[in-house]
Amino acid sequence: MKLSSVHLSSFALLLSLAFCAGNAHAFGGRDDTTGGSYDSSGGNQTTQERAGSSCTLYRPSNLDGNHPVILWGNGTGASPSSYRGLLRHWASWGFVVLAANTTNAGTGRDMLECLDWLEDSSISGYINFNKVGTSGHSQGGGGSIMAATDDRIATSAPIEGYTLGLGHDRRSHTNQSGPMLLLSGSADTLVNPTRNHAGLFSRTNVPVFWAILQGASHFEPVGDGGDFRGITTAWFLYQLFDDADAATEFEGSNCGYCNASRWEVEQKSL
Template identity: 35%
Template sequence: MAPASAAPGYQPAAPIEATFHAAGPHPVAKRAGADCCSSTGDVYDIWYPSDLGADQTRHPIIAWGDGTLAHPREYDYLLSHLASWGFVVIAPDLTNTGTGVQMLDGVAYLTQLNSDPASEFYGKLDTGAVGAMGHSQGGLGTLNAAARSNGLVKTAVTLEMPSQGLCTSLPPLIPGQNICDIPTGLISGSVLLVSGTADPAPYSGATGGMQGVYDALPASIPKARAAVINASHNDVQGQPGCTNLGCNDGVDSYLGYLTAWFLDQLRGDAQAHSVFVSGTGEFQHNPRWTEQQSNIE
C-alpha cells in the first residue's frame, strides 16, 4: 500500500499544517482481519509502516475506536496517513466501541507481538508510547480507555463525540453499561477534543458538550479542543472527493493537526508541539478551525 496522499485541490491554511497534512516518509502496509481476537472475539485491522524498524525506529501505537455501526475500513484514509508518519494503528472490527475495552485489548495484542520473535513487529514497537483515538461512540471509548488504562494511554483524541444530552437520550449503546458517564477525573494523559461545526449533534458548544468535558478534565493534564469549520459528523470518514453519506468536505482538514498531536505527545516533536501552545500556536489561528482552547505551554 502506498502512503496516503493529499486530496487534489485541498490547500492547508498554515505552514505546519501543510507539513503534516502531506504523506509521511513511510510506505504503508495493512493487515485486515488477519489478527484475532479481542476479549469479545473481534478481529483487528492494523495499519503500519512497511519498513518497520528502519534505522532502529521503535514505532508508537495508536488504538482506534469506530463509530456506532462503522468498521475500521471506513477510516482507511486517515489511519493510513498516520501509519505513513510512523505510527502502528490497531482497530478492533467492532461497531460498539464505547467501553474502550477492545481498544485496550488491541494494545495488549500488539505488545504481545512485540515480544514474539516470530512476528514482524518483534522489537519494533514503542509499547511505552500509546495513544487512543476514536470517532463518535469511539470517542467515548477513547476517553473510557484512557481513564481505565492505569496510565498506559498517554494521549487521547476524540472526533465528533455525541453530546452528553444526546448520548444519555439514546437506548443503551452497550447493554448494561453506561458509556456516557466518562470518568474524566481518572485520565492522566493528554486529551484533544475535536468536533465539527456542521455536526447536527456534536460534542461542541458551551453546555453539556465539548466545553463541558474540557472543563471536567483535570487542570493538571495537557488538553486542547477545537471544531473544524463546516465538518459534519462523518467528514472524518471522507476520502478525497467526499463521496460518503453525511460528508461535507472530507477528512483533509483533520490530517495535519491530528498527525501533529500524536507526533508531539508520543514522539516529542518540537515543531508539532509548537502548534498547540496556548495563545501562540498555529492551530489556534487557523481559519479552518474555531472554538480553539488550550492549556499547553
C-alpha cells in the same frame, strides 16, 4: 440525548453513505487550515493486515524498533475500512495503528484488547509501549476517552466524540492518563459540541487542546480524516514522537492552530 435504535440505524446508514461518497476529500492532499504539511503523507510505505481476530493493523511496511501506537475506535455501525485513508496516513508517519473491528466502540474495551494483542505479538519488539495514544470518531471518539483511563495510554485525540451514552461513562473525564486533543465540528448536528464537549473540557484532569473546525459536519473524518487529518497527525507527532516542530502547533497563545483559519481554539494547561 439518548439515541434510539432508529437513530442508531439512521446514523449507521448515513455513515455508510458518507464513506461511499468518498467524503469529498482526496487522500494525500494539503490542509490549508494551517501552515504545516501534516496533511500530506509522511513518506513511509504502509501495510495493512489482520491483528488477531478482533483488530486491523496499519503500519509502516519497514519497522525499525521504535514505533508509537495509535488505538482507533470506529463510529456506530462503521468498520476500520470506513476510515482507511486516515489510518494509513498515520502509518505513513511512522505510527503503528490498531483499529478495533467493532461497530460499537463506546466502552473503549475493544481498543484496549488490541493493545493487549500487540504486547504479545511478533512485532512487539518494534514498538515503543511508553508512547501509546487513542483516537476514534463519534461513539469511537467516546471510546477513545474511556480507553485513555488506562495507565498505558499517553495521550488521546477523540474526534467528534459522543459522550452522552453508548457505553460512555462521564467519570472517565476526571481519570485521564495523558493530554487530550479534543476535536469538534461546528456544524455537527449528531454530536453537538456544547452538549458533548464543553463539560468534558472543563472537567477533565489533564491538559486539553479543544479545536472546533468551522463548518465541519459529523461526517468530516470519514474516509481520509478530512480536515481533521493534519491536526491529529501533528498532535500525535507532538505527544508520541516528542516532535518540537509539531509542538509549536499547540503550545502557547501564538500556536499554529491558535491562529489558523477555520479553527476555533480553547486551551487548558498547555
